[in-house]
Amino acid sequence: GSSSNTADADKDTLVVLNYGKYLEPSVIEQFEQETGIHIKLEEYESPEEMYTKFTAGSICYDVVCTSDYMIERLISEGEVSTIDFSGFSNYGNLNPDIIDASRVFDPEACCSMPYFYGTLGILYNTTMVPTEEAQSWNILWDDTYRDSIIMQNSVRDTFVPALRLSGYDINTEDEDELADALALLIEQKPIVYAYYVDETADEMAAGNAAMALVYSGEAAYAMELNDDLSYAVPEEGSNLWIDSWFIPKRCAHRENAEKFLDFLCRGDIAMANFEYVCYASPNQKVVDALDEETKNDPTIFPPDEILEYCTVYKQLGIDTTERYSYLWKTLKSE
Amino acid sequence: MKRKLINLVEITKSYGNNVILDDLNLYIRENEFITLLGPSGCGKTTTLRILGGFEKPDKGQVLFDDRDITNLPPNMRDLNTVFQKYALFPHMSIAENIAFGLKIKKKSKAYIEDKIRYALKLVNLEGFERRSIDSLSGGQQQRIAIARAIVNEPKVLLLDEPLGALDLKLRQEMQYELIRLKNELGITFVYVTHDQEEALTMSDTIVVMNQGYIQQIGTPEMIYNEPVNAFVADFIGDSNIIDGVMVKDKVVEILGTKIPCVDEGFGENTPVDVVIRPEDVEIVSPGEGFMDGVITSVIFKGVHYEIEILAGGYEWLVDTTQCYAVGTDVGIRVIPFNIQIMNKPESEDEEAAEIDV
Amino acid sequence: MKRKLINLVEITKSYGNNVILDDLNLYIRENEFITLLGPSGCGKTTTLRILGGFEKPDKGQVLFDDRDITNLPPNMRDLNTVFQKYALFPHMSIAENIAFGLKIKKKSKAYIEDKIRYALKLVNLEGFERRSIDSLSGGQQQRIAIARAIVNEPKVLLLDEPLGALDLKLRQEMQYELIRLKNELGITFVYVTHDQEEALTMSDTIVVMNQGYIQQIGTPEMIYNEPVNAFVADFIGDSNIIDGVMVKDKVVEILGTKIPCVDEGFGENTPVDVVIRPEDVEIVSPGEGFMDGVITSVIFKGVHYEIEILAGGYEWLVDTTQCYAVGTDVGIRVIPFNIQIMNKPESEDEEAAEIDV
Amino acid sequence: MYKLKKQFLAGPYLIWMIGFILLPLAFILYYALTTSDGAFTFSNIAAIADPVHVKSIVLSLKLGAICTLVCLVLSYPLCMILSTFRFRHQSFVVFLFILPMWMNFMLRILAWRLLLSNNGIVNSIFAAVGVGHIKMLNTPTAVVFGMVYDFLPFMILPIYNSMVRIKPETLEAARDLGAGNFTILVKIIFPLTLSGIISGVIMVFVPALTSFVISDLLGGGKVLLIGNVIEQEFMQGTNWHLGSGLSVVLMLFVIASMALMNVFDKDGGGTAVW
Amino acid sequence: MVKKWSQRVYLGIIFLFLYLPILVLIALSFNNSKSRVVWGGFTLKWYASCFTDETIMRAFFTTLQITLAAAVISTMIGTLAAIGISAMKRRNRSIMLGATNIPLLNADIVTGISLMLLFVKFMNLGFVTVLIAHITFDIPYVILNVLPKLNQANRSTYEAALDLGASPFYAFCKVTWPEIAPGVFSGFLMAVTMSLDDFSITFFTKGAGVNTLSTMLYTELRKGIRPELYALSTILFLFAFLLLLVMNRRSDKQMTAGSF
Numbered sequence A: 001g002s003s004s005n006t007a008d009a010d011k012d013t014l015v016v017l018n019y020g021k022y023l024e025p026s027v028i029e030q031f032e033q034e035t036g037i038h039i040k041l042e043e044y045e046s047p048e049e050m051y052t053k054f055t056a057g058s059i060c061y062d063v064v065c066t067s068d069y070m071i072e073r074l075i076s077e078g079e080v081s082t083i084d085f086s087g088f089s090n091y092g093n094l095n096p097d098i099i100d101a102s103r104v105f106d107p108e109a110c111c112s113m114p115y116f117y118g119t120l121g122i123l124y125n126t127t128m129v130p131t132e133e134a135q136s137w138n139i140l141w142d143d144t145y146r147d148s149i150i151m152q153n154s155v156r157d158t159f160v161p162a163l164r165l166s167g168y169d170i171n172t173e174d175e176d177e178l179a180d181a182l183a184l185l186i187e188q189k190p191i192v193y194a195y196y197v198d199e200t201a202d203e204m205a206a207g208n209a210a211m212a213l214v215y216s217g218e219a220a221y222a223m224e225l226n227d228d229l230s231y232a233v234p235e236e237g238s239n240l241w242i243d244s245w246f247i248p249k250r251c252a253h254r255e256n257a258e259k260f261l262d263f264l265c266r267g268d269i270a271m272a273n274f275e276y277v278c279y280a281s282p283n284q285k286v287v288d289a290l291d292e293e294t295k296n297d298p299t300i301f302p303p304d305e306i307l308e309y310c311t312v313y314k315q316l317g318i319d320t321t322e323r324y325s326y327l328w329k330t331l332k333s334e
Numbered sequence B, C: 001m002k003r004k005l006i007n008l009v010e011i012t013k014s015y016g017n018n019v020i021l022d023d024l025n026l027y028i029r030e031n032e033f034i035t036l037l038g039p040s041g042c043g044k045t046t047t048l049r050i051l052g053g054f055e056k057p058d059k060g061q062v063l064f065d066d067r068d069i070t071n072l073p074p075n076m077r078d079l080n081t082v083f084q085k086y087a088l089f090p091h092m093s094i095a096e097n098i099a100f101g102l103k104i105k106k107k108s109k110a111y112i113e114d115k116i117r118y119a120l121k122l123v124n125l126e127g128f129e130r131r132s133i134d135s136l137s138g139g140q141q142q143r144i145a146i147a148r149a150i151v152n153e154p155k156v157l158l159l160d161e162p163l164g165a166l167d168l169k170l171r172q173e174m175q176y177e178l179i180r181l182k183n184e185l186g187i188t189f190v191y192v193t194h195d196q197e198e199a200l201t202m203s204d205t206i207v208v209m210n211q212g213y214i215q216q217i218g219t220p221e222m223i224y225n226e227p228v229n230a231f232v233a234d235f236i237g238d239s240n241i242i243d244g245v246m247v248k249d250k251v252v253e254i255l256g257t258k259i260p261c262v263d264e265g266f267g268e269n270t271p272v273d274v275v276i277r278p279e280d281v282e283i284v285s286p287g288e289g290f291m292d293g294v295i296t297s298v299i300f301k302g303v304h305y306e307i308e309i310l311a312g313g314y315e316w317l318v319d320t321t322q323c324y325a326v327g328t329d330v331g332i333r334v335i336p337f338n339i340q341i342m343n344k345p346e347s348e349d350e351e352a353a354e355i356d357v
Numbered sequence D: 001m002y003k004l005k006k007q008f009l010a011g012p013y014l015i016w017m018i019g020f021i022l023l024p025l026a027f028i029l030y031y032a033l034t035t036s037d038g039a040f041t042f043s044n045i046a047a048i049a050d051p052v053h054v055k056s057i058v059l060s061l062k063l064g065a066i067c068t069l070v071c072l073v074l075s076y077p078l079c080m081i082l083s084t085f086r087f088r089h090q091s092f093v094v095f096l097f098i099l100p101m102w103m104n105f106m107l108r109i110l111a112w113r114l115l116l117s118n119n120g121i122v123n124s125i126f127a128a129v130g131v132g133h134i135k136m137l138n139t140p141t142a143v144v145f146g147m148v149y150d151f152l153p154f155m156i157l158p159i160y161n162s163m164v165r166i167k168p169e170t171l172e173a174a175r176d177l178g179a180g181n182f183t184i185l186v187k188i189i190f191p192l193t194l195s196g197i198i199s200g201v202i203m204v205f206v207p208a209l210t211s212f213v214i215s216d217l218l219g220g221g222k223v224l225l226i227g228n229v230i231e232q233e234f235m236q237g238t239n240w241h242l243g244s245g246l247s248v249v250l251m252l253f254v255i256a257s258m259a260l261m262n263v264f265d266k267d268g269g270g271t272a273v274w
Numbered sequence E: 001m002v003k004k005w006s007q008r009v010y011l012g013i014i015f016l017f018l019y020l021p022i023l024v025l026i027a028l029s030f031n032n033s034k035s036r037v038v039w040g041g042f043t044l045k046w047y048a049s050c051f052t053d054e055t056i057m058r059a060f061f062t063t064l065q066i067t068l069a070a071a072v073i074s075t076m077i078g079t080l081a082a083i084g085i086s087a088m089k090r091r092n093r094s095i096m097l098g099a100t101n102i103p104l105l106n107a108d109i110v111t112g113i114s115l116m117l118l119f120v121k122f123m124n125l126g127f128v129t130v131l132i133a134h135i136t137f138d139i140p141y142v143i144l145n146v147l148p149k150l151n152q153a154n155r156s157t158y159e160a161a162l163d164l165g166a167s168p169f170y171a172f173c174k175v176t177w178p179e180i181a182p183g184v185f186s187g188f189l190m191a192v193t194m195s196l197d198d199f200s201i202t203f204f205t206k207g208a209g210v211n212t213l214s215t216m217l218y219t220e221l222r223k224g225i226r227p228e229l230y231a232l233s234t235i236l237f238l239f240a241f242l243l244l245l246v247m248n249r250r251s252d253k254q255m256t257a258g259s260f
């Protein structure tokens, strides 16, 4: 791709790449008003999609929000530049624990800034599933829930329950372990209702399925729609995900990007985003301002005991990535 | 006389409020070449389609061999149609087109092949079996359409202006061909045309129609020489049609001159139409005929000259083999036998209505 | 004689390897009604399109008033075309159709309206201004096409089988109309047809073409009465064309019988074509003519009977006003003046080539 | 004489075609034949022989064929009925079938998901009728259903167009020669609409073969078509070279269909769907 | 009679099949609930709020811009191309038509990706690239609509206009154009429809900040579709529906005005 990009040299713009619906629109407006910088927002669906867009290189993004392992991958590919947090006036608002947790993929904690975090767990309908059963991944293999189980339509997330059930690390690169997990998943496929990404929450809210493998944020959204729903992170252990911002090396508006990140750390702004997205915010100001009920809602803010047995995704080697891709195709074509 | 094969009894047909055929009666004899002749829109095609079974009459019956076939669908009728636009099947070869009807009748392969060869020979297109439809000229396509119809050995062949799309030379050729076919096959032909020359050349019987009524039925000679009214006279060939008054038996007055004729029984001082064929007018020296005039136009027509003479305030049309100069003063003479006297209809409608056969 | 208005000089045109016109020379005089006559595919339309500027000749020149217009596009030429299929603009009213050329010439509104009224009157369609094209019959559409052409006051009007799509009655009517127009407007008409009757009726000059060559140029009488070869004789009207041998001056032998004629200078014992028109054959009692035969067919044609007589092994075509029964033994007589003797071409090609004018 | 000049009017399109149709295909071909290091390889194309890919392409062919067949069976009688109505404007009929596209494709498929879901409207109707509950959503059946829904117009339009071109005289002639309804259908109408059928089959089969969104949305991610594989290679696995290689294989089917179309549709009339 | 009746029933079933999802979506646009699976009563509020929602409106206008611009440009290029192709010899014509079929028959995903690969090499993804992509897949629809009309058009009327003194350009405008105009118009409508409905190709070729309704819907799927989008789609659909009715009416009138 053409790496040097001068067409967008307009000083007052900022090209932002983010998940879909992951930024409160009024925040953008406010930023534009306060700084006079015009934001071009580009959205994507999955980290892999983001990687495609990013490496295609035709658009020069100034600041990007994506998930942990993807940031690790980009760091290892040398695409990410360090951020000068010293110039930030609001960086201190962020919870240091979360910053520490992100050292898994960003050892120096100097290349990324956490935005939201959460867990992967089981969203279940209490009218169909007893709460105690939902505390283990085993329930996803329970034939009594045939055609009532929704899995994630993404490779690594779907492999998590299988790997953990067999007691393997979710970041394993061992071929045999992955093969074992695949065997489990193939065994599970006949009773799976669907592999969904986006539709899970709505389907669960509508009562079309008994349980689903979801991210905590999505679970919160679904539970808002349907009071019968509940969320659990099985004790075999799961994934802790952190979505963070980074600034690409090829960034054309570094100054604007840093201004934007600093802006996001501001208490009121982080609050607005939290209310819009409803995922756990690493911003201490937000947590402090919340009422007790929300603050203690385990679905939104995973309690420490859960966090303990959750692991952050690590970037996998190129061979394992391709292996995953192939295993995924194998599962789907069964 | 031959047996009546088809009988149309009191056929009435209208589209919406438009009466197309009104109480039409007509019979067709076996092995007859009968032609429906009339101006565009007079109901010829409608009559033919009722015969073929493509339309149902609102009233009346179609009898075939004394059997009522009014409600029989076309595929059950023992007659075949040759359409104006040929209507060949474009996706089939010529042989397949011809074999279509036979295959439906489940004839043997050998029989079908024989028939195809025979039919192609009949229409002078031997060896065309494998050719495709669009490689044929209009005349050739029409022959194939005829071949396709006759291999089914229908008792009656219906033809709707089959030569309308062909040019003069081809048309004449096909006319002879059709006459030959009719003589060879011995089947009944019902032929529709608006070309009176064609009708005169080919028919045993001509049915002249106008506005859904039959005007006259007769042999070509009868129709040409003794038209029953001015419409027929005018439609069949050029005519001088002049208002006249029947002064008394055997004397008619036209254009202010009394001339002898052979007709009687019209009463005295009755207004009539006087019809004189152009070839029956003789040109003589001035003073020698019953009327003098001056030649206003001379057109060479090959066999004869077509001359217009202004005499008595009327433009006379005269056919003669001799050439005259425009402006010559001449006289006009017609022998009494060649003067046709006809009753005047009181109105156009009555003209159409008065002669229901 | 009138001035030569258009001169086609050594025109050659081919499509691919197909030579359509080969070294064609032709001039057209002012205010002449000239007809190109010939069988389908002989190059008539091509000639007309070269005149109109729609095709460029491969070789040769088109001179108009002695100016070379070979490369002038159609819109710059002082002539207008009436197309076979009318080619009226379907989305315009009749008035708009007629006004089309005048608007391009930026004529004033009043002038255009005058012209439209005048032109509609000329073609007998007064008051049709607002009507749409598809509400007209074929004949009316053709009149509008003519009106559209003549309002531009072209020096020459080109017409490509303008009456081909009309039926007989309408065709005849339009023929008279065209003759009248030519007389009233005084412009030059170049007319294309394959209908010899039409050509005879309307033309001042007929150009008979075959396979891209001009066969004969002359007045209708010349062409009909003195065709230069058997092709022309056959194409212009029905003829008896018989192989003969010119025994000596004024004596020709046909079908084994020597008969007197008026032609001289062919040499002795030269093979010739003998052409006798059907209307020139007299039917007499057996033994009274130069040959005896038997009547094989009689067809009523209205004005006359068309009779075929088998005599001397040849089917003679005879037109006569008297009716005979099929099977009658008769004699045949032709007066020497009516016997045309023509040199035999050695091959078809030579027949086409020999007479370049 | 004017023809030459007129041909130049296609010039802009020719340039466009080279720049934005042919050149991009060359790019795909280039990617298909190289590894990520730029070395030449056939492995990306040979990858179609991998059991996983074979499985998905076989499934795609199967579902595509079923979908095409269902479309054909539904369309043919429909076109026969439509052609008996003498519409004043043929284009009106055409737009009746095109009109749904003004509602976004994804929304319409989404609506089908609501309709087909376990307690959706269709199942409620089935229950009311007494057929009982049928699991449809997230099965290959639902995918075929969605394909039929989406591609049906592309089968109807060419068949309808060839059907209205049949002259009534041709049918009357057949009847006149003794053919009954069935014979007319088999011997006359069917052969005369064959070119329409062929273009309809191609216009349905090829997109069905290559579709990925429908299987995603109605198959619940359980149905892996070759289109999904390619999408995954480009969007998730990010192996563009493999994705390009599989795309090239898919294009072979497209080219084969086009060749078929050329054979059956000599005048190019059947391609003109609209 | 029974036959006629059963024909009508069959026709009805097919149209129900085609239009049922649309009825569902229209119903959803009146649903007073954010979830598409819960009926919350009748409301018109989505119709009001869809016009005030800035992201929706921006996507809507981008869609309109791309759709209309692509349709107009492809109609121009396609019409000219059709005229050119119709004047070509058989062989050239079938080559051109063959290439024209490529975007039509090729998998959307392949078309989109191949264009993306090209754009990425030579230019920045953005509004223009989407426009180019849309024009590329719109042109075949225009050509295939215009070409039959050109073949039907009476060649001799064009020559008649030349004969009456019109320049080739004037003759085209006044004579050929009115004859092919219906084809050009339906080609334009097809182009609009296809552009409006496209997702895959836009998805691969769009640049930062460019969102059409389709791509926006795709990202919306993640969090549930905002009911405003049902409302907007309903409005678009009804607009097309009315357009169709008016067109049919108008040409009816023209027809009756034409014959007398």
Ligand SMILES: Nc1ncnc2c1ncn2[C@@H]1O[C@H](COP(=O)(O)OP(=O)(O)OP(=O)(O)O)[C@@H](O)[C@H]1O
Residues within 6 Å of the ligand: B015, B020, B038, B039, B040, B041, B042, B043, B044, B045, B046, B047, B194
């Ligand atoms: N299906 C129909 N619906 C309404 N009117 C019709 C129909 N078919 C024929 N007509 C009308 O019936 C009248 C007679 O039509 P018909 O075709 O029998 O005439 P025709 O004598 O064959 O004329 P032509 O010589 O022009 O073929 C015409 O006025 C025609 O307009």
Ligand SMILES: Nc1ncnc2c1ncn2[C@@H]1O[C@H](COP(=O)(O)OP(=O)(O)OP(=O)(O)O)[C@@H](O)[C@H]1O
Residues within 6 Å of the ligand: C015, C020, C038, C039, C040, C041, C042, C043, C044, C045, C046, C047, C194
């Ligand atoms: N554009 C063309 N390309 C190739 N051949 C042509 C073309 N136009 C005419 N021809 C051929 O040239 C020959 C003469 O055609 P032309 O149209 O001049 O004949 P015509 O005398 O007008 O015949 P008709 O009476 O059938 O109109 C024909 O054989 C025809 O096939």
Ligand SMILES: [Mg+2]
Residues within 6 Å of the ligand: B044, B045, B046, B160
């Ligand atoms: Mg008729």
Ligand SMILES: [Mg+2]
Residues within 6 Å of the ligand: C044, C045, C046, C160
């Ligand atoms: Mg011609």
